[in-house]
Amino acid sequence: KNEVEQSPQNLTAQEGEFITINCSYSVGISALHWLQQHPGGGIVSLFMLSSGKKKHGRLIATINIQEKHSSLHITASHPRDSAVYICAVRSGGGADGLTFGKGTHLIIQP
Amino acid sequence: NAGVTQTPKFQVLKTGQSMTLQCAQDMNHNSMYWYRQDPGMGLRLIYYSASEGTTDKGEVPNGYNVSRLNKREFSLRLESAAPSQTSVYFCASSEWANSNQPQHFGDGTRLSIL
Numbered sequence: 001k002n003e004v005e006q007s008p009q010n011l012t013a014q015e016g017e018f019i020t021i022n023c024s025y026s027v028g029i030s031a032l033h034w035l036q037q038h039p040g041g042g043i044v045s046l047f048m049l050s051s052g053k054k055k056h057g058r059l060i061a062t063i064n065i066q067e068k069h070s071s072l073h074i075t076a077s078h079p080r081d082s083a084v085y086i087c088a089v090r091s092g093g094g095a096d097g098l099t100f101g102k103g104t105h106l107i108i109q110p
Numbered sequence: 111n112a113g114v115t116q117t118p119k120f121q122v123l124k125t126g127q128s129m130t131l132q133c134a135q136d137m138n139h140n141s142m143y144w145y146r147q148d149p150g151m152g153l154r155l156i157y158y159s160a161s162e163g164t165t166d167k168g169e170v171p172n173g174y175n176v177s178r179l180n181k182r183e184f185s186l187r188l189e190s191a192a193p194s195q196t197s198v199y200f201c202a203s204s205e206w207a208n209s210n211q212p213q214h215f216g217d218g219t220r221l222s223i224l
Contacts, residue, residue: 042215
């Protein structure tokens with residue numbers, strides 16, 4: 001079974017700071033997902049990556065397949081970015097797919 | 111566009127009681143999933159339905175049953191609730207299970223077993 005580790009577990013930063021959240025996994029994957037869970041509990045898919053880099057607004061996700069590592073960056077962070085960010089990986093072609101990390105709890109203070 | 115709708119949002123049960131969590135999606139997705147989320151742990155798959163008419167066990171299926179009622183609806187049943195089943199339950203759907211498609215999640219059901 002793939003092991004998914006996220007760091008840091010908790011992160012508090014000031015508004016405007018550049019944020020990096022890391023995800024590493026133990027076994028080769030076919031895709032990696034970044035998800036966002038707001039304090040109300042709902043979970044939203046942010047990115048799905050199999051190689052390279054993706055950007056959406058102030059969010060950037062990168063993946064290094066050889067190093068089994070992905071990063072999620074937030075530029076010009078804002079208090080509304082406060083949420084839990086979850087990394088999940090799909091290891092193979094099976095239908096039961098995703099293995100989830102424990103999440104990174106991000107708080108952006110004004 | 112409602113996406114994935116879960117009911118109820120909150121529920122308190124006594125040990126031994128039964129209940130069914132409902133999930134419906136309006137995106138014409140083929141695959142649906144039930145997860146549980148516990149403090150300090152990642153989401154864990156309980157059961158999934160790769161397509162209408164099929165269901166399979168995930169990582170933590172004990173104490174649960176599921177029904178894929180039709181393409182839209184996938185329910186999760188606790189026959190005899192136990193305190194260890196206190197958790198937040200999420201339903202999700204995707205276009206196909208064995209492909210790199212994003213999963214769409216409901217808002218969750220917070221379940222407490224006393």
